[in-house]
Amino acid sequence: MVRRGPLQAGEKVQFTDRKGKRITEQLVPGGTVQTERGVLFHDDIIGLPEGSVVTTLTSEGESKSAAEAYRRNPRKPWKTARKIGGWQYTVMRPRLQDFILSMPRGAQIMYPKDIAQVIEVCDIRQGMRVLESGGGSGAMSLHLLDAVGDGGELTTVEMRSEFARVCEANATVYFGARPQWWNLLVGDFDSVAAGLPANHFDRIFLDMLDPWNRLNEAYRVIAPGGVITCYVTTVTQLSRVAEAMRESGRWTEPEITETMERGWKAQGLAVRPNHEMIGHTGFLVTSRAMASGFDALHKRERPTKDVYSDIDDLTAEQQRDRLADLELRDISDRKLRKVLNDLDRQVASIPQDATVANRQEKPAV
Structure with a gap:
């Protein structure tokens, strides 16, 4: 089975921080991931390509300021971050x-x-x-x-x-x-x-x-x-x-x-x-x-x-x-x-029209 393209609701994704700690969650509209260093909002992740970097927040209102801090210094945004929030995770589909x-x-x-x-x-x-x-x-x-x-x-x-x-x-x-x-x-x-x-x-x-x-x-x-x-x-x-x-x-x-x-x-x-x-x-x-x-x-x-x-x-x-x-x-x-x-x-969170066939991409002959 091959899944390509943006991350979709109902899929499981894996968050990995710079220390190698991994969290696996199913994406659900309106859902959240509570980590040791803040919250990740599913709605901000759905639609992203694999390999994106997401940053934890203390509240939904921090989304814009966190994005701006990352643009200013993408290499070390955690240096000025508070103890909770501002921690980065790479998001991928799990192996x-x-x-x-x-x-x-x-x-x-x-x-x-x-x-x-x-x-x-x-x-x-x-x-x-x-x-x-x-x-x-x-x-x-x-x-x-x-x-x-x-x-x-x-x-x-x-x-x-x-x-x-x-x-x-x-x-x-x-x-x-x-x-x-x-x-x-x-x-x-x-x-x-x-x-x-x-x-x-x-x-x-x-x-x-x-x-x-x-x-x-x-x-x-x-x-x-x-x-x-x-x-x-x-x-x-x-x-x-x-x-x-x-x-x-x-x-x-x-x-x-x-x-x-x-x-x-x-x-x-x-x-x-x-x-x-x-x-x-x-x-x-x-x-x-x-x-x-x-x-x-x-x-x-x-x-x-x-x-x-x-x-x-x-x-x-x-x-x-x-x-x-x-x-x-x-x-x-x-x-x-x-x-x-x-x-x-988890099964109930999968889109009702999902089938194995439409999630597999086969090369054109």
């Missing part, structure tokens, strides 16, 4: 990863570094048919919808209806309307997948507690040669899903990766890594589906230890409790209601 990190959440989201790796190792491209299990707050769904485009198809299965609402609302706010190439289904993965056509999907992504128990149904709906990627957070889950793929004979030797992210600072010759980095957040287990009647070729190795896990012995209620322990779906009912109310307000 997708910025949107995701600032959007209301029901379930915990995947980190952008892991999402980017999923798109790469699962080889998700425009026009593909993708099946996703575990919609959560929609972080992965937004990237998949962008990757396959309106010529593709994304089917998302989410077990909890509340999280499905959060996922759908976040996608609606991001695209400006609900994507027409997206099927969002609520229910257990095996039950929902049983109603899907065989060999229909090019790619499958699983983000769930026990992906090894879903491999049979996943194999039925994926096309031969299709790629499956499972996101798990513990080594116990990692071991189970890898061994299940090998034992079934239906999947090629699994590739297992994790991604670390470390930022750097560069000021002249003072170049150094940041003091903090994003370390382990999860593992990606990727494999490909064999054609029916053919067994996968694996290197003959004997496991060095027992790979049994007691997760299969848990009841459905115990598995939901385990999800909270793994911090994959932990949220209180009160917070979830607040998230849904916030998203309902």
